[in-house]
Amino acid sequence: MANEKKIDCVILGLLSHEELTGYEIKKRMDTTLKYFWSASYGSIYPALNDLVQRGLATKREDTESKRNKLIYTITESGRNYLKKWLTLPIEKDELHYETLLKLFFGNELDEKQALLHIEAFEKKIEEELPYLLNAEIILNKYLNKDSAHKYYLLTVKFGIKTYQTYLEWCKEAKKLLAGG
Amino acid sequence: MANEKKIDCVILGLLSHEELTGYEIKKRMDTTLKYFWSASYGSIYPALNDLVQRGLATKREDTESKRNKLIYTITESGRNYLKKWLTLPIEKDELHYETLLKLFFGNELDEKQALLHIEAFEKKIEEELPYLLNAEIILNKYLNKDSAHKYYLLTVKFGIKTYQTYLEWCKEAKKLLAGG
DNA sequence: CTTACCATGTAAGGCGTTACATGATTCA
């Protein structure tokens, strides 16, 4: 009963809100979830078939579109499985930032190189922040239309706050490096 | 020349500052580096032997202590390898927070359960923050004794700022969940 | 008509953790 694979749970989580194809699940991973999770086709498709075999989801062909879509739906059993996992305590929150790792060893570099890493990090955050800010506006607008939106908003707010803090840190870090 | 394994680079990074045993390397991972990196014995010891074979580090037995210590030292070749890796652009910064994942699917839970996850997260951050604050004080004190300290301080400051932001978010999140 | 995107999947291989195995030393 333990040993819930994360990939299964994420997929079930996405399916708990709407029917999806494997391709659409991957899209959710790369847009909405990418700020705190990731997965590739190589793990998504096998996991989907596995979920069907275990009766946690069902698969059907799409008849409406011209494409060969396979639409997955969560079952009652799948929803129970998801709910159970959701109540279990968090196993781990992991942050693996290569930027910090390289900066930590920055003494082996010159300051200009370290600066480049900070600036690249800053740029990436500056580029991604607008998407989060936009998501916040949209979610706030339709907050009472769908009870799930409140939870999405929670994670979006997390992203916005931390990203803004990252940008503040970048400024400070650049100053500290410059010798200030 | 590409395909630098991260574990090799992290170890070389640690060795670039001081000679260390595998056990001590693991300790660094679990204390100083844990805020942005991790590794287990199962990857550290094989990596160390591999580094020696490739001439990037040397191994010698400790003669002074009574313990069977194997002390590893970085070579010139190892230092060059490290420097080269450090100048390469960052490949990826990854955040995998199960807390956010579960919260994202929080609509499948009741609000009390979601709250528990936030509180557990808050508690963990509150427990870890003092270590970072303490590290900052120490690093500031000896900032001009060792040029590497500046870079350590950079990453510590990152941790402090983000952790403080996390705590702010927890407050906000709890309010939002409570229906505010 | 061709480029971009939609759509599904597999195979090989990499990477790393977990669990196991073993033993010495320090400290209370």
Next chain:
DNA sequence: TGAATCATGTAACGCCTTACATGGTAAG
């Protein structure tokens, strides 16, 4: 003297990514 910590390592296994393979459709 027993527990905690120091200290090194291996083997099995799991999980996931990368790269490959294939083909349909929409839009310009």
